[in-house]
Amino acid sequence: MRTISIKPLRAFEVSVEAEVISPDRLAALTFGQIRALEVWLGNRKRKLSDLFRVEGDEAPASPAETLVRLEGDFSRVKRIAEGMTAGTVEVLGGAGMHAGNGMKGGQLSIQGYADDWLGREMRGGKIIVAGSAGNYVGAGYRGEKCGMRGGEIEISGSAGAYLGEHMCGGSIRVSGDAGDFPGAANQGGTIYIGGSTYLPGAEMTKGTITVGGNARVLPGYQKADVVTIEGREYQKYLGDLVEKGTGELLVAAS
Amino acid sequence: MIQEDVICSFCGCLCDDITAEVEAGAVSRVRHACRLGASKMMGHDRIKGPMIREDGTLVEASYQEAYDRAAQILLAARRPLLYGWASTVCEAQEKGVLLAEEVGGVMDSTATVCHGPSVIGIEEKGLASSTLGQVKNRADTIVFWGCNPAEAHPRHSLRYSSNVVGRFTPLGRAGRKIVVVDIRETRTSKNADKLVLIEPGSDYEVISALRMLVSGKAVIPERVGGVDKADLVALAEILKRAKFGAFFFGLGITHSRGRYKNVDNALSLVAELNSYTKFVVMPMRGHYNVAGIGQVLAWSSGFPMSVDFARGMPYFNPGETAACDLLARQDADAALIIAADPASNFPRSTVQALARIPVIQIDPYENPTTLLSKVVIPSAIAGIEAAGTAYRMDGLALRMKKLIDSPYPSDEEIIGQILESVKRQREMSAGGAAR
Amino acid sequence: MIVKGGTVYDPANGIFGEEMDICIEGGRITEKAAGEEIDAKGLLVMPGGVDAHSHIAGKKVNTGRIMSPGDSRSGVEPRTAVCRPSTGYTVPNCYAMGYRYARMGYTTVFEAATPIIDARHTHEELKEIPILDKGALTLFGNNWEVMECVHDRDIPKLAAYVAWGLQAARGYGVKIVNPGGGEAWGFGTNVKGVHDPVPNFDVTPAEIIRGLAQANEMLRLPHSIHLHFNNLGKPGNYSTALETLELLKDIKPSRRRQVVHVAHMQFSSYGGTSWKDFESRAPDIADYFNKSSHATMDMGQVIFGNATTMTADAPLEYANARIAHAKWSNYDIELEESSGVVPWVYGRKMLVNDVQWAIGLELALLTKDPWKVLLTTDHPNGGPFVNYPEVITLLMSRPKREAEIATQHEMAPKRSTIATIDREMDWGEVAVMTRAAPARVLGLAEKGHLGPGADADITIYDLKPNEVDPSVDHALVKKALAAAKYTIKGGAVVAKEGEILQAPLGRTYWVQAEVPAADAQRLMVDLQEKFDRYYSIQLSNYMVQDAYVANPVVIRPPAREAAKEVA
């Protein structure tokens, strides 16, 4: 296992885009090559080493055998682990927007807060957030039919609005509350929300949303039976009928 | 001198039947315009000349000094925000896109604090619309949802909607059914046949209920968003019985909880109504050319607002690249504000962030944004002192006239001069580096 | 400048694969020239490509961009010293339109549909499209004034309106889309056929089409009427196509050209009674074109993958949106038109899409005379124009077609004759379909050929016709066509091996036709009333101002004397 640790050299005056920070891009490279990789500080093209210190094991490895550890403040560093297919990325603090964009495999873990668009258009792999996450977790790009298609996202804290918008597959688990409109227009996949939320499953056509707390339910949902899952009773709804949906919405009977 | 068929540069109605009398280089009398348009055309106190802030206070400067200082600020910035653009003409906006490309900035318009959610809704569902003349000639049923044209677009009802007479609407107001959906009574609702009062923030649920009823699914709760099922059933019937229906919506939808989802749902409602009758939908755009900046940005960058050119190619993602987001996240390190007043129209904490970065203001008038600005460049008023193109709320392009000569340069010229200064200073510094 | 020793295909001048030099002076082809020499030894040399039907500018195009940010994020290319940034695949931004056409060796492109009242917007975008020479066809098929003149059998007044409309729109020719249907859509209905009366106007599509054709010839316009049939896109619509073509047989052309150009014929060559028994009727259509001489067509070839459908045929777009449960934009235009935009995907394993793909190719391959068939994808309705090299290689290689068919729905070959067609086009035929014929169909004397006096628009492909067999080496051919070795526009090299070297602003063609003052006066009485009572803007603010037309080229048809006999 090759471990590469990356630390910001300073607080960044504007956000940084660093989609190169992923095992797929780094695994086979020498430190010299890694330091020369291109990142963007706003509109300025920079070498990775202009903004970050790189340490760890020299010897190249396969992406699957590579651990990228991000230490320090990455909350303004966007697109971490974008498109990663294998290996591990550990963010010891918070992560900027678009972490795990289009991720296909491997594992991304974030100890702090994950900013908006976490796991956008994710295809596979696993994202674990020990803190909370922002808006559009596992969502799609503006105007596109499909967001997340596969993989798993687990958030120990709460999540923002539009959780899993346009989701077509995979699963998202949020232990705390979720903001407005989770699972909007989703066509598959499963979402679990431990806490409360607002108007889940708007225009959902397929898939399952389970809410452990309270939820305001849309008029396009029809009450079905009460089901018991792991000893807990849930009121089941089917919808969203505005889209002739057959999605399942389960809200804990309080 | 009397000028006929002048185009008003206040709101998205872009009324083009205004008569203006010009005396001694000033507009002395305006006819046919509403209070809003007349007030703008008659003019107010102007910023006298360019100013640059020196240790805290704005001091007079030459235009060239102001252009050069503005260019320095933009060149030094890592993520400059070029914001506003809704109250100027397309020719200035096109120059603005060039400038944004040149300095790797973010080009955003006032749409992001008005109908930006409408744009995102349109990206989800498309927009089933028409020109306003189509509504004038055909509409027998008109819905005003979360909008108050009687105060924001005073001549809308007389020229295009409720009260106008057209080919298939010979009775005008008498032949039409006007419905207002809002959370309160308004001047507009006083001219309506039916007012449906809903709870604040319940637009999405009420629209969903209507979509259910329109498609014949009667199984909805007894009360939705504070409205009785019976009222919703009646409203759904009115919509389906229309021969030609028009659905106008405003900030009551885009500024409330749900934002673009409310619009998204309304667009679906209208699309579905077309399975039963003819229906069109249109956002009530505020600034006279806020529609134009969307068109200009779309044909030049592919995206209608919030376009980030930082990496030399357009990137679009409102929520990340919109003015309010960049400021709230302190992710813009300079701002050029043209034909807009974010200090008044943005949330307080966002304005505080704006005050922390160098601001260049281009505007005919002093306003609270002036108080935060490092460089102030007074400009001619497009549509009165400068000609150019504007897009009406329905997308029709019209050519604004120049009525009077102005000592002030046009927005187009100012942006062009800043662009030239940017190129010149960049070459000089490159040359300097070489030496 | 001299292009030395190329293998030249210039069908308009009867040149098919001759090795010769081409001389350029002052932006035009000349007998002699001095100066820079470009070595084209043995390479394929053709006139610059001409596209007579493409949706490149105006409200529909921009609506396509605005409603699909996902399309704009594809095909992104950064700004360079020469180029503005590029975005989009099915609906590129204005700059990408110019660069991508130029890379393929195209130098002239005509926008296919502009309502008069929206023409200002169209020209705003045309002036942002670099390199290309352009023009815009103007929509007349649903205008109230047109229908009223037709109803009154007043062809001279109709001609006056057409002339006025072209002037107002700075337009090039008469486009007719689903005549009468656009008006009917104003109240949510459509016309069912050419003899189905238009609600509230007591005229039929057939009368509108004939009237506009007569007016078009009365005005001696360089281009014929350019017609998008009623019932387009519907199973069984080939009969509407044949019925409509018969309507125009007896009309005398005022110039040496067709009387009608049929837009994207593929979408109107459908058999069957529903999408279930949907089948190709392209052979019937091709047979008609082989037997008659008054009509030309363009293919409207379908390309698998993403497309954006955009047309003034608004009822069709609503149907599309409902079938595909896709997003839907609609734009009805007071007194003039309606239109719609719907993002689309053509699936390789979708039987209907496979048949549509086959029909476009059948039309080109079964119609004997290539001068009657222009190569288009009806960009971006059938697919984006960047796929022209794919279409050309399909026409030139039966093995490529067979390989394609093998990847499609197993039922597909039974629904068309494509699998049985041996014909493989040669470079001469390709040069006709992509250069000579579009220029002749549009009536552009200085385009589409390399004779003295022609514009020096020349394409040199990195491909030796005498060494390469397109039937076998189709992959190699496609690559060469996608990025010309040289694209020369007006005597300047604008693109080299896919790189844009310079991006000058091209010209905009429009047509100013003369009509008798008396007809114009009668017309203005009508129009003044329409603006006073029905339009939502003033007459004085309606016409496109000169400020919007960059580098205009005004074509003035010869004054008419044959007016009466045509009428």
Added chain:
Amino acid sequence: MKAIMISGRTLAQGVACENKMSADFLAATSVCSLSQGDYQQLGLLEGKNVLLKNGFGQAVLSARSDPGLPAGVVFIPMGPWANALVGSDTGGCGTPQFKGVEVEVEATEAPVLGVRDLFRDITKGVEA
């Protein structure tokens, strides 16, 4: 008293919006309309002011009763006074929530700030 704040366009605000440093703009946009019931419940009279506050900020506005408003809803014309009460969060879609903002409303003797004073704490940084 708890209330939901709505901001929006008015004719007077529109007439003065190109003249923002004027008394007209101040008069047009530093006004809070309340339902008749709420107006009475807070013991408001002609010329009385209200203090609105929430987690985002606070503002003193002159009070007016509007029979068209439902109980528990207050209206302020769009402008800097209303925006003192609006949060910067855009919910990921670029647009702050200018309507439906929870506020605490009380009668006050405090004066309505002029436009320059309203921005004083923000501008002093710039002017320093």
